[in-house]
Amino acid sequence: MFDANQAWSLPKAFDICPRLAQLDAYWIEEPTHPDDVLGHKRLADAIAPTALAGGEHVPNRVVFKNYMQARAIQFIQVDATRVAGVSEFIAVSLLARKFGQKVVPHVGDVGQLHQHLVLFNHVVLGLEKVLLEYIPHLRDRFCQPAEVQDGLYLPPQEPGASCDLKDSSG
Secondary structure (H helix, E strand, O other), rough: OOOOOOOOHHHHHHHHHHHHHOOOOOOEEOOOOOHHHHHHHEEEEEHOOOEEEEEOOOOHHOOOOHHHOOOOOOOOOOOOOOOHHHHHHHHHHHHHHHOOEOOOOOOOHHHHHHHHHHHHHHHHOOOOOOOOOOOHHHHHHHHOOEEEEEEOOOOOOOOOOOOEEOOOOO
């Protein structure tokens, strides 16, 4: 997997992505600006079967729907903390199911929440399990941090969304 983090103009992405695709990339993430749905579509077509991933900077289900309808990205990286929360995340997941696309959430700082959402997507919506990134730099700030062993998230054992923060006032 390669993550360009929106660093390239579309012409630069057309120069670099085919070379990355030759390296048998699983995906190329955020090659260019997230507002350019049609640019992503042209790039996806040019490097197929190598996939594009994106969505961590997509603000809502409407833009995700545009990406999915255009088949402009193949891995949907919705982030519940960057869209309008859990309800919007689920709306994007339902769209992904309708369009037959994979949801691989952008975890950012809240893997605790996204572990629940990935379970929901798999158990309730029947979406394929792919992967979920693990970024532990804030784990000591949460009352019930996500637990990962041997590269796998362990199912949460406490009720709730696992997002309660420790009291830092004292």
